[in-house]
Amino acid sequence: MKICHLTSVHPRNDVRIFHKQCRSLAKNGFDVQLIVADGLGDEVRDQVKIGDVGRLPSRLKRVVITGRRILKKAREINADIYHFHDPELIPVGLLLQCRGKKVVYDVHEDLPRQIISKPWIPPYLRKPISWTAEKIENFLSRFFSAVVTATPFIRDRFLKINSRVVDVNNFPLLEEFSYQPDAEKGQNEICYVGGITKARGIFPLIEALANTTAVLNIAGIYKVPGLRDELSSMPGWEKVVEHGFLDRKGVADLLARSNVGIVTLLPIENYLDSLPVKMFEYMASGLPVIASDFPYWKTIVEKHDCGVCVDPTNPREIAEAIEHFLRDSELAKKVGKNGRKAVEEVFNWSIEEKKMISIYREMMAGNGS
Known part of the structure; x- marks a missing residue:
């Protein structure tokens, strides 16, 4: 055929x-x-x-x-x-x-x-x-x-x-993402992978960084001219490491060294019932997920106990969720294991x-x- x-x-x-x-x-x-x-x-x-x-x-x-x-x-x-x-x-x-x-x-x-x-x-x-x-x-x-x-x-x-x-x-393609729960991670490294836009919650995320011990790895392309200049003037930007666009192996390697995956898109109508592939790639890599508290996403995250959902417009909530997992590595490992299991069986x-x-x-x- x-x-x-x-x-x-x-x-x-x-x-x-x-x-x-x-x-x-x-x-x-x-x-x-x-x-x-x-x-x-x-x-x-x-x-x-x-x-x-x-x-x-x-x-x-x-x-x-x-x-x-x-x-x-x-x-x-x-x-x-x-x-x-x-x-x-x-x-x-x-x-x-x-x-x-x-x-x-x-x-x-x-x-x-x-x-x-x-x-x-x-x-x-x-x-x-x-x-x-x-x-x-x-x-x-x-x-x-x-x-x-x-x-x-x-x-x-x-x-x-x-x-x-x-x-x-x-x-996700399971074979793309290694899962080694006892592998050494980067010191307080977290990640966001995907297009970089205001609608995808980049401003509250950068603002949240100022109140955390995290280092944020960003892999993606700035979708609007001048956006990076605006972000770079914010408190918290000094904790950002930019990787630009990464190929499939590059994404998998970045997730393997990260401790938490972030997907805090803003509550725009087109996002509310979406299935963000990056959330499931984080789960496939055994990362706890910090996701927007949309009802559909919340159902998935809570059912499989694979992370926490936060108000994506609230930098304080985002910061608290980040620190929650960075302070408790055993909890992060347990929640990450749940996410990997959910991907192996369902997603x-x-x-x-x-x-x-x-x-x-x-x-x-x-x-x-």
């Missing part, structure tokens, strides 16, 4: 698309093609054939021209199933579906809720654009062979629209991989379009 994944936005080494989905399919004997638009050329990596249609500088050109290029290359590949990852490729998916192909729409984010929090959209336009985007996405998604979602919350929205929907959650990619392959086989068996 030939499977072709399509993305105009994500890099070729995207964790969900390449490292999890495409590599899993190739490992299971599928002929896997990945079409990207990053300008880095064609290659074969881990038995996945990567075809590049070139990178364009502007968003408008990407939507109009890159979409046509991806459609042309997709037709040349003549796959059994096409699996696309970006809302802007919905027209491409529809055209492939109209040609009798089986097409999967992979919904990484809850687009309407995501639009509400986009800083580059004028505030007075966000709600009408969000409403319009939801109506269009809902209507067009009914025509695809299947919809795959990154969270159960998004799945439940699409269950009302398409008859074949499954959540394939972005849980791991091997379970999600089976769901993805199952829906492919179901489509090819002829059960519906």
Whole structure:
């Protein structure tokens, strides 16, 4: 069976698309093609054939021209199933579906809720654009062979629209993260891994550092110009060690030497029912988690006793949680062990991989379009 994944936005080494989905399919004997638009050329990596249609500088050109290029290359590949990852490729998916192909729409984010929090959209336009985007996405998604979602919350929205929907959650690859509970850790080192933005709680976190003994390792990219300059003037910044963007091994090594993992995103609508992959990667590495006190996240953390939840806007609560685990290494080790166990049993990619392959086989068996 030939499977072709399509993305105009994500890099070729995207964790969900390449490292999890495409590599899993190739490992299971599928002929896997990945079409990207990053300008880095064609290659074969881990038995996945990567075809590049070139990178364009502007968003408008990407939507109009890159979409046509991806459609042309997709037709040349003549796959059994096409699996696309970006809302802007919905027209491409529809055209492939109209040609009798089986097409999967992979919904990484809850687009309407995501639009509400986009800083580059004028505030007075966000709600009408969000409403319009939801109506269009809902209507067009009914025509695809299947919809795959990154969270159960998004799945439940699409269950009302398409008859074949499954959540394939972005849980960790266990083999990427070593778990050695008695390994030596960095002195009072904690970590935050991910994009660095105001919405992801970086300001309260830096403010909290001033009242702790912690050293914060940050691995990620500053998403807004001038953000780093603003942060560097804050009390607590002297306790930050910047690592920039790290590859998969770099992330695993950083987690292995850290004592606590931080994921204190602010209470923005798009985050409330999300499943932040970094939280589960912290758990996979045996780190106690300090997470935002969103009800959904709190249910996970408390059920598995793998950390604490705090008000992400309150630096004092964040600081107290950090010190709580740094002062009591035995407690941190116990809670970290609980998190690792939860990932081994529930929150791991091997379970999600089976769901993805199952829906492919179901489509090819002829059960519906």
